[in-house]
Amino acid sequence: MTIEWYPGHMAKAKRQIAEVMPKIDIVIEVLDARLPVSSANPMLEKLRGNKPCIKVLNKSDLADPDVTASWVEYFDQQKGVKAIPLDARDRSATGQIPKLCRRIVPHKGKPGKTLRAMVVGIPNVGKSTLINTLAGRKMARVGDKPAITTCPQQIDLRNGIHLADTPGLLWPDIRNQKSAYRLAASGAIGEGGMDYVSVALFAAEYLMDRYAEALASRYKLAEIPESASALVEQVGRKRGCLIAGGKVDLQRASELLLRELRAGLIGLVSLETPGEILEVEGGRDR
Ligand code: G4P
Numbered sequence: 001m002t003i004e005w006y007p008g009h010m011a012k013a014k015r016q017i018a019e020v021m022p023k024i025d026i027v028i029e030v031l032d033a034r035l036p037v038s039s040a041n042p043m044l045e046k047l048r049g050n051k052p053c054i055k056v057l058n059k060s061d062l063a064d065p066d067v068t069a070s071w072v073e074y075f076d077q078q079k080g081v082k083a084i085p086l087d088a089r090d091r092s093a094t095g096q097i098p099k100l101c102r103r104i105v106p107h108k109g110k111p112g113k114t115l116r117a118m119v120v121g122i123p124n125v126g127k128s129t130l131i132n133t134l135a136g137r138k139m140a141r142v143g144d145k146p147a148i149t150t151c152p153q154q155i156d157l158r159n160g161i162h163l164a165d166t167p168g169l170l171w172p173d174i175r176n177q178k179s180a181y182r183l184a185a186s187g188a189i190g191e192g193g194m195d196y197v198s199v200a201l202f203a204a205e206y207l208m209d210r211y212a213e214a215l216a217s218r219y220k221l222a223e224i225p226e227s228a229s230a231l232v233e234q235v236g237r238k239r240g241c242l243i244a245g246g247k248v249d250l251q252r253a254s255e256l257l258l259r260e261l262r263a264g265l266i267g268l269v270s271l272e273t274p275g276e277i278l279e280v281e282g283g284r285d286r
Pocket of ligand 1: 060062122130
């Protein structure tokens, strides 16, 4: 599900999150563990001010566990932040969140006191899944409108915690080209008008650099080709993505590579590391 974000939507979403924020004790920011910086919207930091934040590195079942561990370390150094890797569909793992909320905001969530939490994040990171798992039931889907209701209903989690039933929806920050490619490769943005070939070439280059063994094993490659385009071509040829004359259909080959990457079929893959982000501190070339 992709949302077209227009400046009016962004301004409205920002305003509505700002309105809800004073009523919230803790923000649960859902990020994609495979691209936790690119799947964030830096505006949230300003909106939450000094409010504590749990950064949920979601879909960690698809991410490289070593890279995820280094992301947890990276975020834990930030003031007021605690990061946890998660598969939001996993009920027992999700049970850590209420405990963590009470540990971070110890004066709330006790008998007679209510701790108010809100889930926020860009589309498709798993916000609804997390709310449903925490609530233990499927909440009515309000649709991914580019805003939250100004006065979301509270779900009583029966452990001293009240959770806003509507997530705060943020837009993906695609000002940086690499972030845009990572978001597109993960499936968070794009779909409709996406240029599959250039996204697949970007992903192929990254995979060749960091996950060569996984690629070789998935596509039974004797050796890793010299270039990203040669890799996409070989994948297409091996999988029969051909057009007349025996040429490779690059569009189909690209779609296949991205589909398999997103489904975790190439292996547990992360698309950015703290080292890469720190290297270009300031986000000039993230
Ligand atoms: P959103 O509210 O932030 O927009 O995201 P949502 O919960 O709708 O989740 C988007 C997709 O991501 C869903 O898949 C959901 O099942 C999947 N998902 C959420 N959390 C996790 C996770 O931790 N690991 C993995 N692997 N997937 C996760 P879908 O195919 O779009 O929908 P569905 O067919 O599963 O309902």
